[in-house]
Amino acid sequence: MTYRQQVDAAVQSNTVRSILLVASFPFVVPGLVFLVTFGVGILSSRPNPLALSIQAALIALAIMLVVMIIWLPIGYLIHQWVIDRATGARLLRRNELPRVxxxxxxxxxxxxxxLPALRVIETETLNAFASGLREGAYSVTLTTGLIDVLDDDELETVMGHELAHIQNHDVRLVVIATVLVGTVPMLHDLLMKAFWAVIMSVLNIYRAIFSLLPMPGAKLLVQVTYTAVFWAGKAVAYAVGFVATVASLVVHFALSREREFMADAGAVALTNKPQALINALRKISGLSTLELSIDGLRAMLFDSRGVSFAGLFATHPPIDSRIAAIERLMVAAPAGSFETFTRASPTTGPLSAESSPAAQPTSDHRREPLFRTERPDPAPVHGLGFAGSMQPDPASVARFVAILYTAKPGQLTWSERQQLYRRAHSSIEQGKTANPPVSPSKLAALKLNLDEAIRQIEASLHDRDG
Structure with missing residues (x-):
């Protein structure tokens, strides 16, 4: 399966998971109520425990449906506010941090x-995340520690990773899972804090009154009452916490850790800087613990080392596994074939002749060529196909197809696709003037692989259109 096919499959899977998560979550708590009620009924030898359990589950389902109906539209409107309050993020103004x-x-x-919104969290922790549910409301949040520690290339790859989450609709799934559907864990945290605040206040007043009364046994009565209320509160906390834990597990199982590998690959394809992403991951490793008031939001982070059992409930793969995946990607793809081309989008419109490289004035921020030329290669790059017969390399072709597909060629007209292909060829031609220049054999191999990728794209579009 090519990278583009993996991305399309991930987008479709995330959409389906989002729908199923919202549709099935109201049944989690009633299911737990049914099992607990049925078990208690069997142990206590109550008559007809099944009917009693079904009745209790239906009541719990009605309550959950009411909560979801009320909370879903509210959560949809205030999800970013909830995330900002839980993480301490604030909106970054355009006159702040011009480098970023x-x-x-x-x-x-x-x-x-x-352009999504940019937010920052004032902390020395190194982390980032994307959030949002719809076009025009997406946001990328960075910590000030991350901005200070990473260089420009490393910071670019981290932001590219978060943009890939937005493109793959991962961010939508995570927000739905943690903010909209994760109502039980959130309510558990809030209710437990409120519960203990009320209990402790009442007990303090109770202890003050009875300690001052000149009646025998007042001190003992206070201690007994305090202990009874304390353990009753503990029992309630454990019961609600159990439900919250099960709800959190449902959320965790809905989030595939593969989304992080896909976002890393997307960042590499977007920036053409795999080594910078590796360096960023190494710098972030061990310094990514972010204080959150809602623990479920850790699934959104660039890196999170949450508590798990042998990785079973982890929302992120280990840093070493992500680095190894990027290194395998570097071996499989030819030098420089990660670089993306300027592409059309539904919001910016198709490519035009005025926006082509030839029509653009030179600037300090001009786009890099398709390949990296900081240092010459001592030997031919594996898989380019220029040693002996000139045959397209399947891995290289697959990478070019993935890069071109980010421009959504299926949504472009024939003439717009030709402009896209010309820009791709123009990007390769820049290698002639690179320092040091790319060898003619390598240029020929890149062109051959690009032409084969274009042929495959056009063939697939022709088959689709009949």
């Missing part, structure tokens, strides 16, 4: 995306 804005704007232009 410059990198972010160039990256969004390269991706053909509408």
């Amino acid at each position: 804005w410059a990198i972010f704007e160039r990256l969004c232009t390269s991706a053909g995306m509408r």
Whole structure:
């Protein structure tokens, strides 16, 4: 399966999971109520425990449906506010951190995306996340520690990772799972804090009154009452916590850890800087623990080392596994074939002749060529196909297909696709003037693989259109 096919499958899977998560979640608590009630009925030898359990489950289902009906539209409108309050994030103004804005704007232009909002968290922790449910409301949040520690290339790859989450609709699934559907864990945290605040206040007043009364046994009565209320509160906390834990597990199982590998691959394809992403992951490793008032939001983070049992309930793969996946990607793809082309998008419109490289004035922020030329290769790059017979390399062709598909060629007209292909060829031609220049054999191999990718795309579009 090619990278583009994996992305399309991930988008479709995330959409289906979002729908199923919202539709099935109201039945989780009633199911638990049914099992607990049925078990208690059997142990206590109550008559007809099945009917009693069904009745209790139906009541719980009605309550959950009412809660979901009320909370879903509210959560949809205030989800970003909830996330900001839970993480301590604030909106970054355009006159703040111009270095970050410059990198972010160039990256969004390269991706053909509408510019999301930028937010920051004032902390030395190194982390980032994307949030939002719809176009025009997406946001990328960075910690100030991340901004200070990473260099420009590393910061670009981290932001590219978060943009890939937006493109793959991962962010939508995570927000639905943690904010909209994760009402039980959220309510558990809030209710337990409120519950203990009330209990402790009442007990303090109770203890003060009875300690001052000149009656025999007052001190003992206070201690007994305090202990009884304390353990009753503990029992309630454990019961609600059990339901919250089960709800959290449902959310965790809905979130595939593969989404992080896909976002890393998307960042590499967008920035053409796999080594920078590896360096960023190494710097972030061990320094990513972010204080959150809602624990379920850890699934949104760039890296999270939450509590898990042998990785079973982890929402993120280990850093070492992500680095190894990127290194395998570097071996499988030819040098420089990660670089993306300026592409059309529904928000920015198709490519035009005025926006082609030849029509653009040179600037300090001009796009890099398709390949990396910081250092010459001592030997031919594996898989380019120029040693002996000139045959397209399947891995290289697959990478070019994935890169071109980010421009959504199926939504472009024939002439718009030709402009896209010309820009791709123009990007390769820039290698002639690179320092050091790319060898003619390598250029020929890149062109051959690009032409084969274009042929496959056009063939698939022709088959689709009949």
